[in-house]
Amino acid sequence: MKVGILALQGSFAEHGVVLDKIKQPFVLVKTKQDLEGLTHLIIPGGESTTLEKLLKKSGLWEELEKKIKKKELKFFGTCAGAIIFSKLGMDLQVERNGYGAQQNSFVEKLESEMFPELGGVFIRAPRFKVQKNSKILARMGNEPVLIEQDKFLTSSFHPELIGETRVHEYFLKK
Amino acid sequence: MVQKNTFLLKSGLAQMLKGGVIMDVMNVEQAEIAEEAGAVAVMALERIPFLIRQDKKVARMSDPAMVREIKRAVSIPVMAKVRIGHFVEAQILEALDIDFIDESEVLTPADEENHINKNDFKLPFVCGARNLGEALRRIAEGAAMIRTKGEAGTGNIVEAVRHLRKINREIGELTSTNLEKKTKEYGVDVKLVRMVKEKKKLPVVNFAAGGIATPADAALMMQLGAEGVFVGSGIFGSQNPKQMAKAIVEATTHFQDSELLARVSKNLGAAMEGVEMENLETEFANR
Numbered sequence: 091m092k093v094g095i096l097a098l099q100g101s102f103a104e105h106g107v108v109l110d111k112i113k114q115p116f117v118l119v120k121t122k123q124d125l126e127g128l129t130h131l132i133i134p135g136g137e138s139t140t141l142e143k144l145l146k147k148s149g150l151w152e153e154l155e156k157k158i159k160k161k162e163l164k165f166f167g168t169c170a171g172a173i174i175f176s177k178l179g180m181d182l183q184v185e186r187n188g189y190g191a192q193q194n195s196f197v198e199k200l201e202s203e204m205f206p207e208l209g210g211v212f213i214r215a216p217r218f219k220v221q222k223n224s225k226i227l228a229r230m231g232n233e234p235v236l237i238e239q240d241k242f243l244t245s246s247f248h249p250e251l252i253g254e255t256r257v258h259e260y261f262l263k264k
Numbered sequence: 265m266v267q268k269n270t271f272l273l274k275s276g277l278a279q280m281l282k283g284g285v286i287m288d289v290m291n292v293e294q295a296e297i298a299e300e301a302g303a304v305a306v307m308a309l310e311r312i313p314f315l316i317r318q319d320k321k322v323a324r325m326s327d328p329a330m331v332r333e334i335k336r337a338v339s340i341p342v343m344a345k346v347r348i349g350h351f352v353e354a355q356i357l358e359a360l361d362i363d364f365i366d367e368s369e370v371l372t373p374a375d376e377e378n379h380i381n382k383n384d385f386k387l388p389f390v391c392g393a394r395n396l397g398e399a400l401r402r403i404a405e406g407a408a409m410i411r412t413k414g415e416a417g418t419g420n421i422v423e424a425v426r427h428l429r430k431i432n433r434e435i436g437e438l439t440s441t442n443l444e445k446k447t448k449e450y451g452v453d454v455k456l457v458r459m460v461k462e463k464k465k466l467p468v469v470n471f472a473a474g475g476i477a478t479p480a481d482a483a484l485m486m487q488l489g490a491e492g493v494f495v496g497s498g499i500f501g502s503q504n505p506k507q508m509a510k511a512i513v514e515a516t517t518h519f520q521d522s523e524l525l526a527r528v529s530k531n532l533g534a535a536m537e538g539v540e541m542e543n544l545e546t547e548f549a550n551r
Contacts, residue, residue, distance in 0.1 A: 098517050099283040099304065120518060135280050136304070137340055143302040144517055169280070186339055192277055192363040193386050197267040213276045214341065214363070251276050 093130045093262065094119040098144040100136020100170060104250040108258050122153050130164045130262060133171030135213070135248050138186065141170055142177065154178060164241045166261040172216055172244040180242045181222050188217025200235060200247070202228035205256050210235060210247040218246055227260075274388035274408035277341070277363065278469040281305055281409075281492055285482065285513050286471070288312050288496040291330070292337040294505070301509035305341040305364065307494070308334040313370045313417030314497035314536060317546070323371040325353040331360055343390070348551060349375025351384075358387050364409075365389045367402075369551035370416045370496070382406030392473065394427045394549055396434035397450035400460070403468055404452045410466055412490070413549040414474015417497050419538035421475045421484065423549055428472055428488050435460055474549070477502070477535045479515030479528050486519035503533035 093109065095102045097118035109116050117124060119131065131154075133141070145151040157163040158179050167175050176182045189196070192214060200208040204227050218234045228236035228245070236245045236257065243264065249257045267273075284304025289295040295306045310326045311319070325346050335342045341363035346353035348367055353374075357365050365387050367380055382389040383406035392413035393399035399410045412431070414424030438446060438461035447454045459467055472485035473494035482493045493516055495509075502508045511528040518524045541547075 097283075101279050101282065103282070104279060120521075136282075137280065137284060139299060139340060140284055140302045140304050140513070144513070147514065148518075191335075191361050192273075192341065192388065193269065193358070193361060195268065195273045195277065197270065197273065199265075211272065211276060213273060213280060248276065251272065251279065 091129050091262070092117070092127050093132070094124060094128045095132045096134060096141075096150075098136075098148070099140050100134040101168070101248065101250055102134045105132050105134050105168075105258075108250050108253070108255055111253065112255050112259055112262075114258075114262060119150070120148070122149050125150070125153055125157070128163060130166070130264070132261075133165065133167035133174055134250065135169035135171065138170040138173035141174055145174070151178075158241070161241060164243075164261070164264050166243045166258070168245050168248050168250060169213065169215055172218070172246060175242050175244055180239055180244070182224070182237065182239065182244070183219035184216040185219055186216055187214050189215050198230055200228045200230050202236065204228075204260070208249075208256070209252055209254060211251050212247050215246045269386040271406075271408065275468050277388055278390070278409035281341070282469055283517060284492050285509075285516050286343065286492070286494045287499055287509060288494075289334065290500065292333050294500055295334045295338050297506055298499070298509060299338045299340050301506065302513040303340060303509070304492070305343055306334065306338060307343045307345065307366060307496075308362075309345055312497040312500055313548070314419070314501045315417075316370060317417040320545070325350070325356065325371070328356060328360055331357070331362060335360070335362055345371055346380070347371040347374040349373060349378050349380060351380045354380055354385060354387075354389075358385055362387070367391050367407075369413055369548045373551050379405050382408075390471075392549070393431065395430050396460070399431060399466060399470070400450050400452045400456055403466070404456060407468065409469050409471065411471040411473040411494055414472065414476075415541065415544070416474045416548050418475050418541070418544065419477035419498060419501070419536040420541060421477070421481045422541060424472050424474045424476065424485060425488065427474075427549075428485060428490055431466070431470070432489055435464060435466070476512070477538065478532075479511045479525060482512045483515045483519040483525055486516055492516065497536050501536035503535075507532050508535070
C-alpha cells in the first residue's frame with residue numbers, strides 16, 4: 091500500500107496531519123511521477139476550478155483518467171475533491187456551493203451507522219444531488235454527505251479540519 | 265444544533281485557499297480572467313493599489329454594485345476591502361453576502377487608533393501585518409487570516425520579504441523564558457502567544473502580499489514559508505495580464521520546481537513598473 095495526497099492547492103497539510111495521527115506514511119503528489127506505485131490518493135478541499143486547471147496543466151488529469159479506467163487507484167476526496175471526481179467519471183451530480191456563500195457555511199451533526207457522532211464541517215460546500223450505485227455512509231437529514239461508489243469515497247464536508255480519523259481509516263482499508 | 269459563522273468556519277475557508285493566488289480585479293472581465301487563470305479567489309476593488317498611489321486621493325470601499333457584479337460573474341470566493349477601522353463599510357460588505365473582507369491599509373484609514381472588532385461579524389476577515397505582535401493583535405480582534413503588508417502598488421518585493429522573515433524570526437525566538445515579556449510587548453492574551461510558541465506557527469493561515477509582480481516573486485514568498493499569495497497590481501498592471509496570471513498561479517503551486525519556474529517566466533512581456541522604496545511618498549505599511 092502506498093498513499094498519496096494531492097498537494098497542488100487546498101487543505102493537503104490538514105489531511106497529512108490526520109494520516110500522521112494514524113501513523114500512515116504518505117507522499118505529496120504534485121507531478122505525474124509522484125503517482126508511481128500509489129494505491130490510494132486523497133484529493134483535499136480547496137478551490138475546484140483551481141485544482142482542475144492545475145491537474146490538467148501538470149498532466150495529472152490524463153494520468154488519473156487512465157488509472158480510473160484500469161481501476162488501479164482508490165480515491166478519497168473532501169469537498170472540492172467530490173467536484174473533481176464528478177468530472178473524472180464518478181457517477182455523481184454535484185451542485186457547487188450548493189448551500190450558499192460563506193455566511194451559509196455551517197457545522198452540523200451527521201447521521202451515520204458506520205461513524206457514530208460524526209461532525210460535519212461544511213464550508214461553501216457542494217451539494218450531492220444524484221447518487222446511483224452508491225452506498226451512502228452518512229447523511230444530514232435526507233441529504234447524502236458521505237458516499238462510496240466503486241473506487242471512490244467522497245464527502246461534502248471536511249473531516250480533516252477537526253482531527254476526525256475514522257473516515258480516513260475506513261478509506262485505507264478499502 | 266447547526267452552528268454558523270464560528271471561528272472554525274472562518275479560518276477553515278482560509279485553509280481551503282492555501283497554496284493559491286488571490287488576485288485584485290477591477291471589473292467583471294478581469295474577474296473572469298483571474299478565474300480562468302486558476303485564482304483561488306478575487307479581490308474586488310475599484311482601483312488596484314498602483315492606481316491608488318498615482319491619484320493620491322482618499323481611497324474607500326468599492327461601489328457595492330461593482331462588487332455584486334463580480335460576485336455574480338465568478339464561482340470562486342469574492343473578497344473586498346474596507347478601510348482600517350471602518351466597521352460600517354464592513355457591515356455593507358457583509359450585507360452583499362461576499363465571502364471574505366480585507367481590512368486593508370491600501371485604502372485610506374478611517375480610524376488611526378482602532379481596528380474593526382472582527383469578532384462582531386459573520387464574515388471572515390484578513391488583515392495585514394509587518395511583525396508577530398501586529399499579526400497577533402489582529403487575530404485577537406478576530407482576523408481569520410493574516411497577510412504580510414509588504415508595500416502594495418510598488419511591484420517591489422523587498423517589504424513583503426522583510427515582513428515575512430520578521431514574523432518567522434519572531435515566532436522562532438519565542439521561548440518559555442521570554443514568553444511573559446513578549447506577551448506584554450505584543451499586548452495580547454498569553455494563551456495566544458503560547459499557542460504560537462508550541463506550534464511554531466500562527467494559529468491562522470498566513471499569505472504574502474504587497475509587491476509581488478512576477479512568478480519568481482510568488483515562488484520566493486512561498487519558499488520563505490508563505491501559505492499562498494495575494495497579487496494586487498502585479499497582474500493587471502502588467503503588459504499581458506492573462507499570461508502573467510497563469511504563470512503566477514503555476515509558480516505558486518510548483519514553487520520548488522526551478523525548471524518549471526524558468527519555463528513559466530519566459531516571454532511574459534513587461535511586468536508592472538516597480539518603484540524604489542526611497543521614491544515613495546506614502547508607505548501604506550505604516551498605516
